[in-house]
Amino acid sequence: MKTVNEMRLDFRSRPENEALARMVISAFMMPVNPTLEQLGDVKTAVSEAVTNAIVHGYRDRKGLVRMRAWLQEDGELLIEVCDKGCGIENVAQARQPFFTTMEGSERSGMGFTVMESFMDSVDVVSQVDNGTIVRMRKRLTPALCLMRDA
Amino acid sequence: MKTVNEMRLDFRSRPENEALARMVISAFMMPVNPTLEQLGDVKTAVSEAVTNAIVHGYRDRKGLVRMRAWLQEDGELLIEVCDKGCGIENVAQARQPFFTTMEGSERSGMGFTVMESFMDSVDVVSQVDNGTIVRMRKRLTPALCLMRDA
Amino acid sequence: MLNYEKRDGTVYVRLDGELDHRRAGEIRAELDGLIADPSVKRLVFDLNGLEFMDSSGIGMMIGRYKLMKNRGGSVAVMPGGRRVERIMELSGLYEIIEKMA
Amino acid sequence: MLNYEKRDGTVYVRLDGELDHRRAGEIRAELDGLIADPSVKRLVFDLNGLEFMDSSGIGMMIGRYKLMKNRGGSVAVMPGGRRVERIMELSGLYEIIEKMA
Ligand SMILES: Nc1ncnc2c1ncn2[C@@H]1O[C@H](COP(=O)(O)OP(=O)(O)O)[C@@H](O)[C@H]1O
Ligand SMILES: Nc1ncnc2c1ncn2[C@@H]1O[C@H](COP(=O)(O)OP(=O)(O)O)[C@@H](O)[C@H]1O
Numbered sequence: 001m002k003t004v005n006e007m008r009l010d011f012r013s014r015p016e017n018e019a020l021a022r023m024v025i026s027a028f029m030m031p032v033n034p035t036l037e038q039l040g041d042v043k044t045a046v047s048e049a050v051t052n053a054i055v056h057g058y059r060d061r062k063g064l065v066r067m068r069a070w071l072q073e074d075g076e077l078l079i080e081v082c083d084k085g086c087g088i089e090n091v092a093q094a095r096q097p098f099f100t101t102m103e104g105s106e107r108s109g110m111g112f113t114v115m116e117s118f119m120d121s122v123d124v125v126s127q128v129d130n131g132t133i134v135r136m137r138k139r140l141t142p143a144l145c146l147m148r149d150a
Numbered sequence: 151m152k153t154v155n156e157m158r159l160d161f162r163s164r165p166e167n168e169a170l171a172r173m174v175i176s177a178f179m180m181p182v183n184p185t186l187e188q189l190g191d192v193k194t195a196v197s198e199a200v201t202n203a204i205v206h207g208y209r210d211r212k213g214l215v216r217m218r219a220w221l222q223e224d225g226e227l228l229i230e231v232c233d234k235g236c237g238i239e240n241v242a243q244a245r246q247p248f249f250t251t252m253e254g255s256e257r258s259g260m261g262f263t264v265m266e267s268f269m270d271s272v273d274v275v276s277q278v279d280n281g282t283i284v285r286m287r288k289r290l291t292p293a294l295c296l297m298r299d300a
Numbered sequence: 301m302l303n304y305e306k307r308d309g310t311v312y313v314r315l316d317g318e319l320d321h322r323r324a325g326e327i328r329a330e331l332d333g334l335i336a337d338p339s340v341k342r343l344v345f346d347l348n349g350l351e352f353m354d355s356s357g358i359g360m361m362i363g364r365y366k367l368m369k370n371r372g373g374s375v376a377v378m379p380g381g382r383r384v385e386r387i388m389e390l391s392g393l394y395e396i397i398e399k400m401a
Numbered sequence: 402m403l404n405y406e407k408r409d410g411t412v413y414v415r416l417d418g419e420l421d422h423r424r425a426g427e428i429r430a431e432l433d434g435l436i437a438d439p440s441v442k443r444l445v446f447d448l449n450g451l452e453f454m455d456s457s458g459i460g461m462m463i464g465r466y467k468l469m470k471n472r473g474g475s476v477a478v479m480p481g482g483r484r485v486e487r488i489m490e491l492s493g494l495y496e497i498i499e500k501m502a
Contacts, residue, residue: 165422165423165426166423168421168422168423169419169421169423172419172421172453190453190484191484193453194453194455194484194488197421197422197453197455198455198456201421201422201455201457204422205422247491255460256425256429256460256461256463256464257456257457257460258456258457258459258460258463258492260456260459260488260491260492261455261456263456263491264455264456264488264491267487267491
């Protein structure tokens with residue numbers, strides 16, 4: 001599938017960059033006139049993935065979070081959020097609703113569940129001590145005929 | 151000088167990404183509560199540098215533009231806009247008001263002049279066939295004591 | 301900066317803006333100062349002004365619910381917009397916290 | 402989508418939103434269709450609704466100025482906000498184009 005536009009954002013694992021990532025993904029979607037509904041769904045999913053990278057991946061230590069995004073000709077949006085943090089031992093378990101390894105910090109364990117509920121698909125690739133990649137897809141309509149190809 | 155926050159955005163040389171770059175730099179500045187004046191000044195300078203990378207650097211061919219930004223502890227904002235495009239033969243001449251190599255495309259030749267006018271300093275490093283780096287600085291007040299360090 | 305009102309043993313908190321992990325930490329810090337007062341018996345979150353919330357908001361509300369319950373108090377929520385409510389429903393929060401009309 | 406009015410040989414264009422290189426290209430395309438009509442003798446840009454403009458706006462206005470001048474027509478500008486006007490002044494555009502009060 002042909003990619004119409006793509007971007008990559010690297011930022012520090014600081015809490016104020018959760019809002020940065022949300023604004024950047026909104027701005028990236030803007031040229032294809034997403035609905036407010038779609039904008040909100042994607043911002044929520046990105047917020048969850050980026051917060052996880054900061055809170056769990058780097059456990060509030062200093063590190064870089066990477067968000068990549070692609071807009072495809074057929075109107076699908078792909079998003080990848082990566083960290084080089086501690087990784088997840090058991091991904092299937094981590095994705096269960098209410099499962100959290102941070103009871104004390106008032107995490108609800110609902111992050112992955114929210115991502116799954118607001119996006120069409122969510123893939124997680126993770127390796128202990130090596131980091132985590134969260135890949136999400138969502139079809140945006142109408143299609144991308146609005147954009148000129150450069 | 152200690153860096154409090156930093157980011158890097160890579161995007162395709164497509165015209166709709168001029169708006170993306172402006173929104174991203176605004177979002178990056180937001181946590182330090184810039185004035186509307188400062189936001190507008192920086193957005194304008196970024197718009198000029200990014201447009202130049204797309205229009206002159208890549209001459210509307212496909213390529214990647216990189217914007218990096220750093221917030222320093224003393225309240226200074228650093229921005230770098232880079233392309234791997236055609237480069238500038240004579241930087242001093244290019245920076246002259248009204249100088250443009252694209253008369254036919256209705257460029258005004260005022261891009262660098264606008265950057266200089268809205269930022270505290272503008273540095274240009276360029277090599278023919280190798281690309282261009284535009285470095286800009288602007289002091290934002292009040293200082294960054296508002297931000298927690300992570 | 302929390303927008304709240306304290307009246308007859310109840311603290312009403314009107315949440316606004318974007319409730320993410322960062323903001324949840326700030327709210328928690330301010331709120332726990334407020335409800336440290338033993339005369340506070342009930343905590344009401346008004347979500348109507350929220351522009352954005354992710355699951356960090358759920359964690360923050362569950363945390364306050366536990367605090368209030370431990371001392372025999374109660375927590376209630378005045379619902380927010382569509383996406384906020386979808387997250388509230390997903391989390392089953394209304395099974396333990398009162399939803400006000 | 403250009404917001405304009407055509408009256409007595411004058412085209413009034415109310416610019417809004419963000420006038421960058423991308424938008425300048427769109428405006429140029431639409432406008433040159435409009436002013437191709439030989440009965441148009443005057444072109445007025447109203448910059449008051451502009452939220453943003455960079456030097457691409459200057460290039461676009463100079464281009465239209467040349468077109469109109471070539472056929473004995475004129476161009477005028479109703480000024481915009483502070484930053485837009487700073488760019489207008491920097492470029493010296495008001496030395497060749499009439500600034501309306
Ligand atoms: N990027 C990550 N790096 C390391 N661990 C993660 C990451 N994302 C999620 N996890 C693990 O998965 C668990 C569940 O995540 P999630 O469903 O988002 O809930 P929560 O963030 O509330 O704990 C987390 O508690 C954590 O152990
Ligand atoms: N990133 C770049 N790559 C190659 N050439 C550039 C770049 N930026 C500027 N230039 C050169 O410098 C000239 C002046 O730039 P500028 O002052 O921004 O005016 P304008 O964009 O209107 O031509 C351009 O016409 C071009 O020749």
